[in-house]
Amino acid sequence: MKYYDRSRSICEWERLDEWRDKIRASLAGGETSRISPFHLLSLAGFSAAEQRQCADAWMAGRxxxxxxxxxxxxxxxxxxxxxxxxxxxxxxDFQEHATAYLLAETLEAHDHDRFELYAYSYGADDGGTMRQRLERCFDRFIDLSELSIADCAKTIYADRIDILIDLKGYTRGTRTEILTYRPAPVQVNYLGYQGTVGGDFCDYIITDNYVTPPASAGDYSEAFACMPGSYQPHGSDVAIGRSSNRAEQGLPAEGFVFCCFNQAYKIMPETFDLWCRLLHNTPGSVLWLLDNAKAKGRLRNEAYQRGISPERLVFAGEVPQSRHLARLSLADLVLDTAPYNAHTTASDALWVGVPLITCTGDTFASRVAGSLLRAVNLEELIAEDTAAYYALALELSNHPQRLAEIRHRLQQNRLSLALFDSAAYTLHLEGLYQTMWDRHLAGESPAAIGQTC
Structure with a gap:
Protein backbone atom coordinates (compact mmCIF):
# COMPACT_ATOMS: atom_id res chain seq x y z
CA MET A 1 0.00 0.00 0.00
CA LYS A 2 2.97 2.36 0.35
CA TYR A 3 3.27 2.68 -3.42
CA TYR A 4 -0.44 3.35 -3.64
CA ASP A 5 -0.23 6.07 -0.97
CA ARG A 6 2.64 7.80 -2.73
CA SER A 7 1.12 7.57 -6.20
CA ARG A 8 -2.19 9.05 -5.09
CA SER A 9 -0.52 11.95 -3.28
CA ILE A 10 1.39 12.97 -6.41
CA CYS A 11 -1.46 12.33 -8.90
CA GLU A 12 0.30 9.34 -10.47
CA TRP A 13 -2.73 7.75 -12.08
CA GLU A 14 -1.28 5.12 -14.40
CA ARG A 15 -2.04 2.17 -12.08
CA LEU A 16 -5.36 3.31 -10.64
CA ASP A 17 -7.37 0.68 -12.51
CA GLU A 18 -4.94 -1.99 -11.34
CA TRP A 19 -5.35 -0.86 -7.73
CA ARG A 20 -9.14 -0.80 -8.03
CA ASP A 21 -9.09 -4.39 -9.26
CA LYS A 22 -6.72 -5.49 -6.48
CA ILE A 23 -8.82 -3.87 -3.78
CA ARG A 24 -12.04 -5.29 -5.19
CA ALA A 25 -10.48 -8.76 -5.30
CA SER A 26 -9.34 -8.35 -1.69
CA LEU A 27 -12.83 -7.31 -0.66
CA ALA A 28 -14.33 -10.33 -2.40
CA GLY A 29 -11.81 -12.63 -0.71
CA GLY A 30 -12.13 -11.05 2.72
CA GLU A 31 -8.43 -10.13 2.70
CA THR A 32 -8.62 -6.39 3.30
CA SER A 33 -6.87 -6.13 6.67
CA ARG A 34 -3.95 -4.30 5.02
CA ILE A 35 -6.13 -1.81 3.11
CA SER A 36 -6.97 1.27 5.15
CA PRO A 37 -10.66 2.17 4.85
CA PHE A 38 -9.56 5.76 4.32
CA HIS A 39 -8.29 4.88 0.85
CA LEU A 40 -11.73 3.81 -0.36
CA LEU A 41 -13.26 7.21 0.45
CA SER A 42 -11.40 8.85 -2.44
CA LEU A 43 -11.23 5.97 -4.92
CA ALA A 44 -14.01 6.03 -7.49
CA GLY A 45 -16.16 2.97 -7.97
CA PHE A 46 -16.58 1.79 -4.38
CA SER A 47 -19.93 1.90 -2.61
CA ALA A 48 -20.71 2.74 1.00
CA ALA A 49 -21.42 -0.97 1.54
CA GLU A 50 -17.92 -1.84 0.33
CA GLN A 51 -16.46 0.88 2.55
CA ARG A 52 -18.12 -0.78 5.53
CA GLN A 53 -16.84 -4.19 4.46
CA CYS A 54 -13.32 -2.78 4.30
CA ALA A 55 -13.65 -1.09 7.72
CA ASP A 56 -14.93 -4.30 9.31
CA ALA A 57 -12.02 -6.29 7.90
CA TRP A 58 -9.48 -3.59 8.81
CA MET A 59 -10.51 -3.78 12.47
CA ALA A 60 -11.08 -7.54 12.71
CA GLY A 61 -7.42 -8.46 13.08
CA ARG A 62 -6.74 -5.59 15.45
CA ASP A 93 -5.83 17.55 15.80
CA PHE A 94 -6.20 20.05 18.64
CA GLN A 95 -3.95 22.47 16.78
CA GLU A 96 -3.78 24.29 13.42
CA HIS A 97 -5.93 21.76 11.57
CA ALA A 98 -9.10 21.79 9.47
CA THR A 99 -11.07 19.89 12.12
CA ALA A 100 -10.10 22.43 14.76
CA TYR A 101 -11.18 25.36 12.58
CA LEU A 102 -14.56 23.75 11.98
CA LEU A 103 -15.24 22.76 15.58
CA ALA A 104 -13.81 25.62 17.66
CA GLU A 105 -16.97 27.74 17.91
CA THR A 106 -19.11 24.72 18.74
CA LEU A 107 -16.78 23.77 21.59
CA GLU A 108 -16.88 27.36 22.84
CA ALA A 109 -20.68 27.39 22.70
CA HIS A 110 -21.21 24.22 24.76
CA ASP A 111 -23.46 24.67 27.80
CA HIS A 112 -21.22 24.07 30.81
CA ASP A 113 -24.24 23.94 33.12
CA ARG A 114 -25.29 20.71 31.39
CA PHE A 115 -22.03 19.31 30.05
CA GLU A 116 -18.50 18.85 31.30
CA LEU A 117 -15.88 18.84 28.54
CA TYR A 118 -12.70 16.76 28.48
CA ALA A 119 -10.15 16.83 25.65
CA TYR A 120 -7.99 13.77 25.02
CA SER A 121 -5.12 14.76 22.76
CA TYR A 122 -2.55 12.41 21.27
CA GLY A 123 -1.16 14.84 18.67
CA ALA A 124 1.68 17.33 18.86
CA ASP A 125 1.33 20.55 20.83
CA ASP A 126 2.30 23.16 18.24
CA GLY A 127 1.94 25.99 20.77
CA GLY A 128 -0.13 27.97 18.29
CA THR A 129 -3.09 30.24 18.85
CA MET A 130 -5.60 27.54 17.85
CA ARG A 131 -4.14 25.13 20.41
CA GLN A 132 -4.41 27.78 23.11
CA ARG A 133 -7.95 28.63 22.03
CA LEU A 134 -9.03 24.99 22.20
CA GLU A 135 -7.44 24.40 25.58
CA ARG A 136 -9.66 27.17 26.99
CA CYS A 137 -12.78 25.34 25.73
CA PHE A 138 -12.38 22.34 28.01
CA ASP A 139 -12.78 21.74 31.71
CA ARG A 140 -9.78 19.40 31.44
CA PHE A 141 -7.23 18.96 28.65
CA ILE A 142 -5.34 15.66 28.87
CA ASP A 143 -2.27 14.70 26.82
CA LEU A 144 -2.29 11.01 25.89
CA SER A 145 0.56 11.16 23.39
CA GLU A 146 3.02 9.11 25.49
CA LEU A 147 0.54 6.42 26.55
CA SER A 148 -0.20 3.04 25.02
CA ILE A 149 -3.63 2.33 23.55
CA ALA A 150 -4.64 0.39 26.66
CA ASP A 151 -3.38 3.10 29.02
CA CYS A 152 -5.28 5.73 27.02
CA ALA A 153 -8.43 3.70 27.51
CA LYS A 154 -7.73 3.32 31.24
CA THR A 155 -7.27 7.08 31.58
CA ILE A 156 -10.56 7.84 29.83
CA TYR A 157 -12.39 5.23 31.89
CA ALA A 158 -10.93 6.57 35.14
CA ASP A 159 -12.26 10.03 34.24
CA ARG A 160 -15.79 8.57 34.05
CA ILE A 161 -16.50 9.88 30.57
CA ASP A 162 -20.13 9.36 29.63
CA ILE A 163 -19.90 10.00 25.87
CA LEU A 164 -16.58 9.58 24.06
CA ILE A 165 -16.46 11.40 20.72
CA ASP A 166 -13.82 10.32 18.22
CA LEU A 167 -12.77 13.08 15.78
CA LYS A 168 -10.32 11.02 13.68
CA GLY A 169 -11.75 7.80 12.30
CA TYR A 170 -9.11 6.33 10.01
CA THR A 171 -7.38 9.54 8.97
CA ARG A 172 -3.63 10.10 9.33
CA GLY A 173 -2.25 9.63 12.84
CA THR A 174 -5.40 7.98 14.15
CA ARG A 175 -5.68 6.14 17.47
CA THR A 176 -9.35 5.28 17.03
CA GLU A 177 -8.40 1.82 18.30
CA ILE A 178 -8.78 3.30 21.79
CA LEU A 179 -12.53 3.01 21.30
CA THR A 180 -12.30 -0.75 20.84
CA TYR A 181 -11.47 -0.99 24.56
CA ARG A 182 -14.86 0.58 25.35
CA PRO A 183 -13.67 3.16 27.90
CA ALA A 184 -17.04 4.98 27.79
CA PRO A 185 -20.61 3.65 27.77
CA VAL A 186 -21.55 5.70 24.68
CA GLN A 187 -19.10 6.21 21.80
CA VAL A 188 -19.54 8.46 18.77
CA ASN A 189 -17.94 8.87 15.33
CA TYR A 190 -17.94 12.59 14.49
CA LEU A 191 -16.62 15.08 11.95
CA GLY A 192 -13.07 13.95 11.17
CA TYR A 193 -13.92 10.84 9.14
CA GLN A 194 -16.62 10.72 6.48
CA GLY A 195 -17.51 7.06 6.64
CA THR A 196 -18.23 4.21 9.00
CA VAL A 197 -15.54 2.89 11.34
CA GLY A 198 -17.05 -0.61 11.18
CA GLY A 199 -16.89 -3.16 13.95
CA ASP A 200 -19.13 -2.87 17.00
CA PHE A 201 -17.31 -0.28 19.12
CA CYS A 202 -18.94 2.95 17.95
CA ASP A 203 -22.60 3.51 18.77
CA TYR A 204 -23.51 6.60 16.74
CA ILE A 205 -22.30 8.67 13.82
CA ILE A 206 -23.15 12.38 13.72
CA THR A 207 -24.65 12.94 10.30
CA ASP A 208 -27.57 14.47 8.41
CA ASN A 209 -30.20 12.93 6.19
CA TYR A 210 -28.52 14.16 3.01
CA VAL A 211 -25.03 12.72 3.50
CA THR A 212 -26.55 9.49 4.85
CA PRO A 213 -30.11 8.98 3.56
CA PRO A 214 -32.14 6.73 5.89
CA ALA A 215 -32.08 3.94 3.30
CA SER A 216 -28.28 3.72 3.60
CA ALA A 217 -28.35 2.76 7.31
CA GLY A 218 -27.22 -0.78 6.54
CA ASP A 219 -23.95 0.55 5.16
CA TYR A 220 -22.92 1.90 8.58
CA SER A 221 -22.07 0.06 11.78
CA GLU A 222 -23.19 3.10 13.78
CA ALA A 223 -26.75 4.33 14.34
CA PHE A 224 -27.50 7.66 12.65
CA ALA A 225 -27.62 10.74 14.90
CA CYS A 226 -29.00 13.32 12.48
CA MET A 227 -28.57 17.06 12.63
CA PRO A 228 -31.47 19.05 11.14
CA GLY A 229 -29.15 20.92 8.73
CA SER A 230 -25.67 19.91 7.67
CA TYR A 231 -23.71 17.63 9.99
CA GLN A 232 -20.70 19.95 9.56
CA PRO A 233 -20.17 22.96 11.86
CA HIS A 234 -18.41 26.10 10.73
CA GLY A 235 -19.16 29.21 12.78
CA SER A 236 -19.46 32.90 11.98
CA ASP A 237 -16.56 34.38 13.94
CA VAL A 238 -13.99 33.38 11.34
CA ALA A 239 -11.44 36.04 10.50
CA ILE A 240 -10.79 36.94 6.87
CA GLY A 241 -7.45 38.66 6.29
CA ARG A 242 -6.75 41.81 4.36
CA SER A 243 -7.95 41.89 0.77
CA SER A 244 -5.65 40.31 -1.75
CA ASN A 245 -5.42 40.84 -5.49
CA ARG A 246 -4.77 38.67 -8.51
CA ALA A 247 -1.22 39.86 -9.04
CA GLU A 248 -0.24 38.90 -5.48
CA GLN A 249 -1.54 35.39 -6.08
CA GLY A 250 0.04 34.89 -9.49
CA LEU A 251 -3.33 34.98 -11.24
CA PRO A 252 -3.87 36.72 -14.59
CA ALA A 253 -5.40 40.20 -14.50
CA GLU A 254 -8.28 39.04 -16.71
CA GLY A 255 -10.03 35.74 -17.28
CA PHE A 256 -12.23 33.33 -15.36
CA VAL A 257 -10.70 31.64 -12.30
CA PHE A 258 -11.80 28.06 -11.66
CA CYS A 259 -10.55 26.90 -8.27
CA CYS A 260 -10.08 23.71 -6.27
CA PHE A 261 -8.02 23.75 -3.08
CA ASN A 262 -8.60 20.09 -2.22
CA GLN A 263 -5.62 17.87 -1.46
CA ALA A 264 -4.05 16.23 -4.52
CA TYR A 265 -5.09 12.69 -3.55
CA LYS A 266 -8.74 13.70 -4.04
CA ILE A 267 -8.21 14.56 -7.71
CA MET A 268 -9.24 11.69 -9.97
CA PRO A 269 -8.29 11.58 -13.67
CA GLU A 270 -11.96 11.56 -14.67
CA THR A 271 -12.50 14.84 -12.80
CA PHE A 272 -9.33 16.35 -14.23
CA ASP A 273 -10.58 15.50 -17.73
CA LEU A 274 -13.67 17.62 -17.10
CA TRP A 275 -11.63 20.48 -15.71
CA CYS A 276 -9.45 20.54 -18.80
CA ARG A 277 -12.54 20.54 -21.04
CA LEU A 278 -13.78 23.56 -19.09
CA LEU A 279 -10.47 25.35 -19.61
CA HIS A 280 -10.61 24.55 -23.31
CA ASN A 281 -14.15 25.90 -23.68
CA THR A 282 -13.64 28.99 -21.47
CA PRO A 283 -11.00 31.09 -23.28
CA GLY A 284 -8.60 32.93 -20.99
CA SER A 285 -9.58 30.91 -17.92
CA VAL A 286 -7.19 29.35 -15.40
CA LEU A 287 -7.40 26.54 -12.87
CA TRP A 288 -6.20 27.54 -9.40
CA LEU A 289 -5.00 24.59 -7.31
CA LEU A 290 -3.36 23.99 -3.96
CA ASP A 291 0.39 23.73 -4.36
CA ASN A 292 1.90 20.29 -3.98
CA ALA A 293 5.58 20.24 -4.94
CA LYS A 294 5.48 16.59 -5.95
CA ALA A 295 2.16 16.72 -7.82
CA LYS A 296 2.54 20.09 -9.57
CA GLY A 297 4.70 18.84 -12.44
CA ARG A 298 2.53 15.80 -13.04
CA LEU A 299 -0.67 17.87 -13.14
CA ARG A 300 0.85 20.33 -15.59
CA ASN A 301 1.99 17.42 -17.75
CA GLU A 302 -1.49 15.88 -17.58
CA ALA A 303 -2.97 19.22 -18.67
CA TYR A 304 -0.52 19.43 -21.58
CA GLN A 305 -1.51 15.93 -22.72
CA ARG A 306 -5.11 17.11 -22.77
CA GLY A 307 -4.28 20.09 -24.96
CA ILE A 308 -4.09 22.69 -22.21
CA SER A 309 -1.09 24.99 -21.75
CA PRO A 310 0.56 24.08 -18.42
CA GLU A 311 0.72 27.79 -17.50
CA ARG A 312 -3.06 27.79 -17.15
CA LEU A 313 -2.65 25.82 -13.92
CA VAL A 314 -1.79 28.24 -11.11
CA PHE A 315 -0.69 26.92 -7.72
CA ALA A 316 -1.36 28.51 -4.33
CA GLY A 317 1.16 28.02 -1.54
CA GLU A 318 0.42 27.37 2.12
CA VAL A 319 -0.51 30.49 4.12
CA PRO A 320 -2.21 31.15 7.49
CA GLN A 321 -5.97 30.58 7.57
CA SER A 322 -7.05 34.23 7.50
CA ARG A 323 -4.84 34.96 4.48
CA HIS A 324 -6.09 31.83 2.77
CA LEU A 325 -9.70 32.97 3.16
CA ALA A 326 -8.83 36.40 1.83
CA ARG A 327 -7.23 35.04 -1.34
CA LEU A 328 -10.00 32.46 -1.81
CA SER A 329 -12.47 35.26 -2.52
CA LEU A 330 -10.56 35.95 -5.77
CA ALA A 331 -11.89 32.72 -7.28
CA ASP A 332 -14.91 32.91 -9.55
CA LEU A 333 -16.12 29.34 -9.09
CA VAL A 334 -14.96 26.41 -6.94
CA LEU A 335 -14.97 23.02 -8.66
CA ASP A 336 -15.53 20.04 -6.40
CA THR A 337 -13.80 16.65 -6.58
CA ALA A 338 -15.45 13.23 -6.67
CA PRO A 339 -15.94 10.84 -5.04
CA TYR A 340 -14.18 12.56 -2.12
CA ASN A 341 -15.73 16.02 -1.93
CA ALA A 342 -14.39 19.27 -0.62
CA HIS A 343 -15.30 19.43 3.06
CA THR A 344 -13.61 22.22 5.04
CA THR A 345 -12.48 23.80 1.77
CA ALA A 346 -16.10 23.84 0.61
CA SER A 347 -17.51 25.58 3.67
CA ASP A 348 -14.58 28.04 3.62
CA ALA A 349 -15.43 28.98 0.03
CA LEU A 350 -19.08 29.49 0.91
CA TRP A 351 -18.07 31.57 3.94
CA VAL A 352 -16.17 34.04 1.76
CA GLY A 353 -19.00 34.11 -0.78
CA VAL A 354 -17.61 31.98 -3.61
CA PRO A 355 -20.09 29.57 -5.26
CA LEU A 356 -19.22 25.88 -5.40
CA ILE A 357 -20.54 23.20 -7.72
CA THR A 358 -20.50 19.52 -6.81
CA CYS A 359 -21.45 16.18 -8.30
CA THR A 360 -23.24 14.12 -5.70
CA GLY A 361 -22.55 10.43 -5.13
CA ASP A 362 -23.81 7.62 -2.90
CA THR A 363 -21.24 7.67 -0.09
CA PHE A 364 -20.88 10.02 2.89
CA ALA A 365 -17.66 11.55 1.54
CA SER A 366 -19.24 12.16 -1.87
CA ARG A 367 -22.28 14.01 -0.49
CA VAL A 368 -20.69 16.47 1.93
CA ALA A 369 -20.53 19.43 -0.46
CA GLY A 370 -24.18 18.85 -1.35
CA SER A 371 -25.08 18.93 2.34
CA LEU A 372 -23.26 22.26 2.70
CA LEU A 373 -24.94 23.74 -0.37
CA ARG A 374 -28.35 22.75 1.00
CA ALA A 375 -27.45 24.51 4.25
CA VAL A 376 -26.85 27.77 2.35
CA ASN A 377 -29.93 27.40 0.12
CA LEU A 378 -27.97 26.71 -3.07
CA GLU A 379 -29.26 23.28 -4.04
CA GLU A 380 -29.21 24.44 -7.68
CA LEU A 381 -25.41 23.94 -7.60
CA ILE A 382 -25.69 20.21 -6.85
CA ALA A 383 -25.30 18.14 -10.04
CA GLU A 384 -26.64 14.60 -10.20
CA ASP A 385 -23.99 13.30 -12.61
CA THR A 386 -20.76 14.34 -14.30
CA ALA A 387 -22.48 15.54 -17.46
CA ALA A 388 -24.68 17.90 -15.44
CA TYR A 389 -21.65 19.01 -13.40
CA TYR A 390 -19.74 19.95 -16.54
CA ALA A 391 -22.74 21.69 -18.13
CA LEU A 392 -23.40 23.71 -14.97
CA ALA A 393 -19.78 24.82 -14.63
CA LEU A 394 -19.62 25.81 -18.29
CA GLU A 395 -22.89 27.74 -18.07
CA LEU A 396 -21.77 29.71 -15.01
CA SER A 397 -18.38 30.50 -16.51
CA ASN A 398 -20.03 31.80 -19.68
CA HIS A 399 -22.95 33.64 -18.06
CA PRO A 400 -21.37 36.07 -15.58
CA GLN A 401 -24.71 37.67 -14.70
CA ARG A 402 -26.16 34.44 -13.30
CA LEU A 403 -22.96 33.70 -11.40
CA ALA A 404 -22.88 37.25 -10.01
CA GLU A 405 -26.49 36.86 -8.79
CA ILE A 406 -25.65 33.62 -6.95
CA ARG A 407 -22.54 35.16 -5.46
CA HIS A 408 -24.43 38.27 -4.31
CA ARG A 409 -27.16 36.14 -2.72
CA LEU A 410 -24.56 34.08 -0.86
CA GLN A 411 -22.61 37.08 0.40
CA GLN A 412 -25.71 39.01 1.48
CA ASN A 413 -27.30 36.11 3.35
CA ARG A 414 -24.30 34.35 4.88
CA LEU A 415 -24.76 35.62 8.45
CA SER A 416 -28.34 34.33 8.53
CA LEU A 417 -27.65 30.93 6.95
CA ALA A 418 -27.89 27.71 8.94
CA LEU A 419 -24.36 26.62 8.04
CA PHE A 420 -22.82 29.54 9.92
CA ASP A 421 -25.13 29.60 12.97
CA SER A 422 -22.86 27.97 15.53
CA ALA A 423 -25.18 28.67 18.49
CA ALA A 424 -28.12 26.86 16.89
CA TYR A 425 -25.84 24.09 15.66
CA THR A 426 -24.47 23.49 19.16
CA LEU A 427 -27.96 23.31 20.66
CA HIS A 428 -28.94 20.65 18.14
CA LEU A 429 -25.72 18.70 18.77
CA GLU A 430 -26.27 18.84 22.53
CA GLY A 431 -29.81 17.58 21.96
CA LEU A 432 -28.37 14.52 20.22
CA TYR A 433 -25.91 13.94 23.07
CA GLN A 434 -28.75 14.20 25.59
CA THR A 435 -30.85 11.69 23.67
CA MET A 436 -27.94 9.27 23.43
CA TRP A 437 -27.42 9.50 27.16
CA ASP A 438 -31.11 9.18 28.00
CA ARG A 439 -31.33 6.04 25.87
CA HIS A 440 -28.30 4.59 27.64
CA LEU A 441 -29.74 5.29 31.08
CA ALA A 442 -33.00 3.67 30.01
CA GLY A 443 -31.14 0.56 28.91
CA GLU A 444 -32.03 1.10 25.25
CA SER A 445 -29.75 0.10 22.40
CA PRO A 446 -28.41 2.74 19.99
CA ALA A 447 -30.94 3.64 17.30
CA ALA A 448 -31.47 6.38 14.76
CA ILE A 449 -32.10 9.69 16.51
CA GLY A 450 -32.62 13.26 15.41
CA GLN A 451 -35.50 15.25 13.98
CA THR A 452 -35.06 14.23 10.36
CA CYS A 453 -33.84 10.62 10.53
Missing amino acids: LAASAAERLELDFDFARPPQTKIRLGYLSA
Missing part, protein backbone atom coordinates in the same frame (compact mmCIF):
# COMPACT_ATOMS: atom_id res chain seq x y z
CA LEU A 63 -9.69 -6.59 17.61
CA ALA A 64 -8.45 -10.17 17.70
CA ALA A 65 -4.93 -9.07 18.68
CA SER A 66 -6.16 -7.04 21.64
CA ALA A 67 -8.99 -9.36 22.71
CA ALA A 68 -7.24 -10.78 25.79
CA GLU A 69 -6.13 -7.37 27.03
CA ARG A 70 -9.59 -5.89 26.50
CA LEU A 71 -11.21 -8.82 28.29
CA GLU A 72 -8.87 -8.37 31.24
CA LEU A 73 -9.78 -4.69 31.60
CA ASP A 74 -13.53 -5.37 31.32
CA PHE A 75 -14.68 -1.84 32.11
CA ASP A 76 -17.90 -1.69 34.13
CA PHE A 77 -20.40 1.17 33.76
CA ALA A 78 -22.78 0.18 36.54
CA ARG A 79 -22.43 3.48 38.34
CA PRO A 80 -24.75 6.31 39.35
CA PRO A 81 -25.12 9.12 36.78
CA GLN A 82 -23.15 12.31 37.30
CA THR A 83 -24.62 15.78 37.75
CA LYS A 84 -23.49 16.76 34.24
CA ILE A 85 -23.02 14.68 31.13
CA ARG A 86 -19.27 14.29 30.73
CA LEU A 87 -18.15 14.57 27.09
CA GLY A 88 -14.72 13.38 26.01
CA TYR A 89 -13.40 14.60 22.66
CA LEU A 90 -10.62 12.38 21.31
CA SER A 91 -8.26 13.64 18.59
CA ALA A 92 -4.72 14.28 17.38
